[in-house]
Every structure is written in C-alpha cells, then in structure tokens.
C-alpha cells in the first residue's frame with residue numbers, strides 16, 4: 008500500500024507513545040521505509056532500541072551528536088511525509104512558536120514534505136485556550152492536525168484527548184501519500200431526498216427530507232475514489248459532477264434502484280421513501296365538494312427490503328432509520344428484517360439532527376452486533392464516518 012514511500016515518524020513525550028510502536032509496525036508492513044525521530048523526553052516512554060529494531064533504521068534523538076545534527080535538513084527533505092504521533096502539549100507549543108531546542112523541532116522547521124500530527128494529552132490540557140490557540144496556529148501553518156479520540160486517558164480520567172488509533176493514523180497517511188484512493192474501483196449507489204406521491208396532477212404528499220445527507224455521502228464516497236451513482240428524489244441535485252438520476256415517486260425510485268442494484272458493491276438507502284402512496288391517483292384535479300374527503304393509500308414497495316432479499320455476494324447494504332422513539336430497538340429490528348449490513352440510526356429526539364439541518368448525530372448498528380455511536384457533527388463529517396465504516400465492513404467481508 009505504501010511501497011517505496013518514505014515516512015518520518017516523530018515521537019514526543021506522551022504516554023500515547025506506546026501506540027507509535029504499533030503505528031511503526033503498520034507502516035513497515037505496508038511497505039514504507041520509516042525513520043524515527045524522538046524528542047529526548049520521549050525516551051522515557053518508549054525504547055529507542057525497539058523503534059530502531061522495528062524500523063531497521065537508527066533512531067535520531069540527540070541534537071548534540073554532530074553526525075545527527077548535520078542530518079536534520081536532509082531528513083526533512085528525505086521524507087514524503089512527517090508524521091508526529093503523539094504530539095505532546097509541549098512540542099505543540101514549541102512548534103507553534105517556532106522554537107528549535109531539539110532535533111525533532113529542527114527537522115520540523117526544515118521539512119519540505121506534508122506534516123501531520125496526532126495530539127495526545129489530558130482533557131483539561133486539550134480544552135485549554137492556549138492549546139486551542141496553538142492548534143489553530145499550526146493549522147494555519149498548513150499542518151494537518153488529526154482529531155483526538157474520547158476515552159480513558161493517561162491520568163486515569165475519561166474524556167477527550169486520546170491519540171487516534173494507529174489504524175486511523177494509517178488511513179490518513181494513505182489518503183495523503185498513498186497515491187490511490189481507498190474505494191477506487193468500487194461502485195456505490197446512494198439514494199437521497201424525499202419522494203412525491205401524487206394525489207392528482209397538482210397535489211402530492213411527501214416529507215421534509217432535503218437530501219443533504221445523501222448528497223454529503225455522494226461527495227465523500229466520490230472523494231474516496233468510488234464510482235458513485237445518486238438516485239435522488241425531486242429537487243435534489245449535487246453541485247458536483249456526480250452521476251444523478253432524478254425520480255419522483257417511491258415506485259420510480261424502486262424501479263431505478265432495482266435496475267442498477269446488481270452492478271453495485273455498496274448501496275446506501277439514505278432517501279426518505281414514502282411508505283404509502285395513493286391507490287387511485289387522479290389524472291384530473293380533484294374538485295372541492297363534500298366537507299370531508301377520504302383517499303385510500305396503499306403500501307409502497309420497500310426498496311431496502313427488496314435489495315436485502317436479492318443481495319449479491321459481497322455486496323454491502325446500508326439503510327437509515329429515522330425514529331422519533333425506541334430508536335435502538337427499531338434500528339436493530341430494521342437491520343434484521345431488511346437483511347442490511349448496517350443501519351444508521353437518526354433520532355429526531357436529538358437536537359440539530361435530521362431533516363434540513365447541516366449537522367447530524369448518528370449511531371451505526373452493524374450486522375456483527377457492533378454499535379458505533381457518533382457525536383453531533385456536520386453532515387460532511389458524518390458522511391466521512393460512514394465512508395470509513397464502509398471501508399471497515401468491506402475489509403471484514405474480504
């Protein structure tokens with residue numbers, strides 16, 4: 008995956024440094040050549056001997072050593088990417104202010120390659136205004152700062168500040184220098200938006216779906232290299248150059264999706280498909296007569312269920328469940344009854360989440376029983392999380 012790539016792994020003094028060993032192993036296994044550079048304090052957290060053995064290269068630490076000092080410009084030029092993981096609060100502050108009192112900082116200041124950093128610190132330090140200011144400064148300087156995870160921290164407290172897992176950092180490295188995209192060659196069909204069920208030529212019933220989530224998914228799957236086809240309800244269109252077929256009714260969406268389904272590797276039913284349509288839609292405008300009007304509805308075809316029944320081997324089916332109550336139980340039930348691989352639960356009980364918002368809060372229910380809750384995020388970030396989940400599910404299937 009990273010054959011021939013040159014990676015400089017910077018390690019600073021943080022308890023998370025033990026995970027750098029795993030990251031180093033992943034990098035070496037993926038074919039990269041890795042050189043490790045440490046701050047002097049990092050030696051207390053992880054053994055240079057282990058890092059030298061695993062990387063097959065001498066670990067660079069000491070600014071006083073003449074041979075190593077001469078190398079700092081060359082190291083920054085040698086690398087295709089400089090990955091600082093973990094990035095401690097101290098090194099963050101030094102990088103933000105341009106200090107250069109160790110070799111890692113000297114290499115940072117002379118690096119000509121992309122630099123990414125995975126911070127690790129206690130939650131209070133992570134939330135401190137100084138840390139936020141320093142992170143913003145580094146981002147302005149073009150450094151890619153990875154988000155932190157929530158969980159158990161070195162202090163024994165639980166909160167935000169855990170360094171990302173080595174697999175997450177790997178993904179980012181691959182995205183930046185891998186030269187290929189993780190979903191290249193995969194065909195992904197995404198439905199988006201509402202459907203319109205016609206009463207007569209001038210009226211219809213529908214729902215509040217705007218298609219924002221489906222379009223965000225289309226964009227992120229496209230970014231990940233997939234060949235994306237969107238089947239969208241009325242009024243929903245992507246500003247990007249993504250193949251889109253617009254349909255009106257649930258019946259039309261069913262026909263379009265089913266006719267394209269067998270070619271797809273992944274199908275995501277993000278559309279809010281009407282569950283009922285009119286049994287006898289009029290072809291002339293219904294005139295106002297009696298004080299009440301009764302129109303008979305009939306069930307539409309459940310597209311996701313039909314896809315679940317005809318699912319081809321290796322194909323991934325992802326559905327959404329929009330719930331106002333009993334979210335978890337309903338999502339689990341839908342996962343089973345529709346033979347889906349994943350159901351993304353959207354609860355209208357969560358504020359700033361659902362139709363029309365630019366943010367969303369989801370929980371993913373996977374076929375293997377795993378439940379993955381996510382924070383409230385922008386729909387683009389949510390879509391990126393779903394891309395990552397999809398990649399994990401594809402890898403699990405293979």
Ligand code: CTP
Nearest residue numbers: 276278280281307308309310311326327328329
């Ligand atoms: N869905 C579908 N075809 C339908 C209705 C829904 O493919 N006719 C899909 C949606 O796109 C979504 C999933 O099924 O991915 C769940 O939709 P949702 O409306 O939450 O649930 P329903 O199955 O329609 O059940 P209910 O409305 O009773 O919750």
